[in-house]
Amino acid sequence: MNDTALANPVDGAYLITGVCFILGLHYLSSPKTARLGNRISMAGMVIALVATLTQGIVGWWEVGIGMAIGAAIGIYSARVVKMTAMPQMVAAFNGMGGGAAALVALGDILRLLRDNNGFVAAGSAVPIVLSCAIGSISFAGSIIAFLKLQEWMTGRPIQYPGQQVVNALLALIVLASAVAVCASVAPELSFYVLFAAALILGVLFVLPIGGADMPVVISLLNAFTGLAAAMTGFVLSNNVLIISGALVGASGTLLTILMGKAMNRSIANVLFGAFGAVKTAQGAVDATSGGSVRAGTADDIGTMLAYAHEVIVVPGYGMAVAQAQHSVRELADQLEKHGVEVKYAIHPVAGRMPGHMNVLLAEANVPYTALYDMDDINPEFPRADVALVIGANDVTNPAARNVTSSPIYGMPILDVDKAQNIVVLKRSMNPGFAGIDNPLYENPKTVMLFGDAKKSIDELTSVVKGL
């Protein structure tokens, strides 16, 4: 852009959009203003889309039909999706964005090749190959994450001999074809090779990652799509794409780091460690040898809960699987009628995406003021009469504190074992996702209530009601 050229008013509109997005994220800092933030962000999106449609569009059919189909499916599925299925919904939408970025790159490289007689300048090729590669990996990876979360394929890590070698080879092919495109060596063919290799790499890189590590993967794929969108901004010389993509890239990266910290594992370990593979079950076994587990009845436990002063509920993915969040809320209501104070302790990686438990409990009408982060609730456990663990396992495992050989050693945990009494609702004695035994269950203060979480809680509720 030189000084004599008049500024395009559309760029002004894009600037407003960028500001709206930043304000939208800013207002997300409090649940009170979060909805306003989302509205502002939405307004920014509308401004950008309207401005874009004034740019001499002739392909109204393609754009109109595409937007109509996308909006219809998108809004419908977003309305009917269950809150427990939110991680896979977000993964799916994320993948769509990544795929779109890759196709934008395809459209642009074809235009460059056509306009320049099959030649492409390295400067314009770099962002194109980046947005294609990152977008494709994000698209394919998100689809696999979706399939795993939806349980249309196993959530366990899928491993085969030579996996790392195959992935490294694919990464090399992606790199080599990207260089070939930039050097204008058979650019069109190289671009298709790049596209295909990146798609396969996306599939293969999520396959060995287990379900419990999904919070990290989803955050990372979110960052990827953001980066891909920013790269299309460089391709199209469009500031609003650059700004928005950078915002999302930063957000996804930050969340990825936070999730890694909450599990005390490096991102590389999550991506390449195949955590949760059956073989990782060694380590904690010796820590728990010889203990015995005490099983209780709903009558006893219900009575104990009703006569407590303070109960801390510790929800985990098991609560989501059993769809038990509404039952938990009913139990809490009954307990509060008996004068019991009920609080909820949320571990940062409980569930399948960052903040998953908060959304589920909010859906069940639990006020957000009763939800506590790990750091805020941990000092509270010694004062609590009962800690009620519902479908949470590894995030309560005291082995993380002192068993150096445990695979989760060093992971910050909820201090459930410090409560006066501990009640654990569990389907069976199978170890948790990471395949690690939990010494908490053999603690003399612990009572187990076996069975489906929802059924168990409903039983407890009727006991408390009858008192």
Next chain:
Amino acid sequence: MSAHLLSEITVFVLAVFVGFEAISKVPTMLHTPLMSATNAIHGIVLVGAILVAGLPDPTLHPLIAVLLVVLASLNVFGGYTVTERMLQMFKPKTDVQRPVDSARNKP
């Protein structure tokens, strides 16, 4: 490197820092809506999709162009709808409807 590219990189880098600043203030409680909100924001790639699919002399096959716009639109419309749905559910204690007044029934 052209001056134009450098100014674009400037915008990118500054936006990354703004992103880090804004996101680090979001409480963990809202991380799922945050992820969904940023998800919707990268739906801005729809702008790119419209330009690639809609400008004269398109290079993509019309069906691929439609697919491109469908993917990006799914991201935008689905993303915002789902975020709105989630945020609606976050209520402070006073707004939550209690079936029975809990204070009155304390033993």
